[in-house]
Amino acid sequence: MNIMVTGAGSTMGQSVIKALLFSKYGKSMNLYVTNSEPLGAGYFMTDRIRGRYIVPVAKDHAYVDAIIKICREHQIRAVFSGTEHEIRALSAASERIYDETGAKVMLSRSEIVEMGTDKYKTYLFFKKRGLCFPKTALYKDYKNFIHEIGGFPIFMKPRISSASRNIYVIRNEKELIEKKFDDDDRIILQEYLDSDIEYTVEVFCDKSGKAVGVIPMKRKLEYGMSIFGEIDCNENVIDECKKIGEEIKPEGALNIQLKIVGGKIVPFEINTRFSSTECVRAHYGFNAVEAAIDHYILDMPVELNKWRTGMFIRYWEECYFENADIPK
Numbered sequence: 001m002n003i004m005v006t007g008a009g010s011t012m013g014q015s016v017i018k019a020l021l022f023s024k025y026g027k028s029m030n031l032y033v034t035n036s037e038p039l040g041a042g043y044f045m046t047d048r049i050r051g052r053y054i055v056p057v058a059k060d061h062a063y064v065d066a067i068i069k070i071c072r073e074h075q076i077r078a079v080f081s082g083t084e085h086e087i088r089a090l091s092a093a094s095e096r097i098y099d100e101t102g103a104k105v106m107l108s109r110s111e112i113v114e115m116g117t118d119k120y121k122t123y124l125f126f127k128k129r130g131l132c133f134p135k136t137a138l139y140k141d142y143k144n145f146i147h148e149i150g151g152f153p154i155f156m157k158p159r160i161s162s163a164s165r166n167i168y169v170i171r172n173e174k175e176l177i178e179k180k181f182d183d184d185d186r187i188i189l190q191e192y193l194d195s196d197i198e199y200t201v202e203v204f205c206d207k208s209g210k211a212v213g214v215i216p217m218k219r220k221l222e223y224g225m226s227i228f229g230e231i232d233c234n235e236n237v238i239d240e241c242k243k244i245g246e247e248i249k250p251e252g253a254l255n256i257q258l259k260i261v262g263g264k265i266v267p268f269e270i271n272t273r274f275s276s277t278e279c280v281r282a283h284y285g286f287n288a289v290e291a292a293i294d295h296y297i298l299d300m301p302v303e304l305n306k307w308r309t310g311m312f313i314r315y316w317e318e319c320y321f322e323n324a325d326i327p328k
Contacts, residue, residue: 001029001293004071004079004103006086008035008042008052011225011276013082016289017042018279020080023290032074034067038326042082044319050074052327058089064096071101078293079105080274087113087273106292108250108272116254116272119188120159126267129247132240134191134268140184142176155190158182193268197260199237200226202281203245204253204288204304206295211245213304214238215286217277225276230311231284240265248272252292277312284308 003020007013017033020026032051033042036058043052051074055066067090071079079097081087090097091113094105107113115121119136126133137145138159146152156168156179169192170176180187197218204213216237219229241256248254250272257269278289285307294300 001025001078002032002050002074002076003029003293004032004034004067004074004076005042005082006034006055006067006079006090007040007082008033009037009040010042010083012084012274012278013040013080014042014045015276015279016080016082016274017045019274019282019287019289021046021048022279022282023287023293025290025293030074032070032076034070035327038328041319043327044321044325052325054327058083058086063089064093067093068097068100071097071103076101076103078297079103080289080292081105081107084117084271084273088117104297106252106274106289106296108252108254112248112250113272115248116270118160119157119190119269122270123188123190125248131244131247132264132266134193134266136188136190138185139180139187139189142189145189146173149191153192155192156180157188157190159186159188190268193259193261193266195259195261199234199256199258199260200229200275200277201237201241201256201258202253202275202277202286202288203241203250203256204286204291204302205245205248205250206302207251209246209249211242212302213286213288213291213307214242214245215281215284215304215307216241217280219277225314226280227314228312229277229280231281231307231309233309237265240267244270252296253288280312281307283312284310 030050031048034053034055056063091107091110123136153171166181201216217229217231219226253274255271255275258267291302295302
């Protein structure tokens, strides 16, 4: 099977590659990887890589054409997005990519990706369905918001972002004004969650929208990624995230970020994509990347509830290559 992974320079793309190598397809697949820059560790991680390509950034109108050209040339069966920036472009173009190349983009339909990418739309989705979520408002409504929740502290975040950039704990109005980093409608304010217990939970849904696997991981987050984590069996977290997954009905992977505040489970963000911890979950028996190929390409039934508990920690690792290996 010929498979493409985009975003070879990102931790998410590299984690997807590792999960593929863990999978039953790992020794026989041919990998084709892309990046918007000539250097990226994902270019050099494995001898299963058969092609390395530099493509335009996702917001460039030529991006999708470049992906289609590679898919057509190498008869790609599956395309996995390796960066947050690419998921909107790939999801929006998924039908075109499939029609012109036969390659399946491993992302949810565009309206689900849009809802998950836009934090304010996420809040409105949860509110409409009566699901727990922190109170959230656009920056322009900050006076009413502060009054409604009873004062500071609050979180200030980009409405659309990745890698935990521009996220602040705001303790007074002076800070709120001084730390404003974008236009009013591109910033959200969110109720402060006073807890150190944070989970990232992956839910995998099949074509019917049924959650066929849920795996919770307590984590420590730095630089926008999980640097330490522990997979545990918190049944309350599993049940709550299964319910959320079956309300959203993603095609495949959904990642839910939540905190436990005073014993209450409070989701505060979702990502309608694979994550930078796919390889960890795959190691412990929850390989959502493999399941996506099995179910959404080969039409096989999947079940992802036989995972093990355990912990992980991240560390630096080197890739070795020569100048001739760098894509031009």
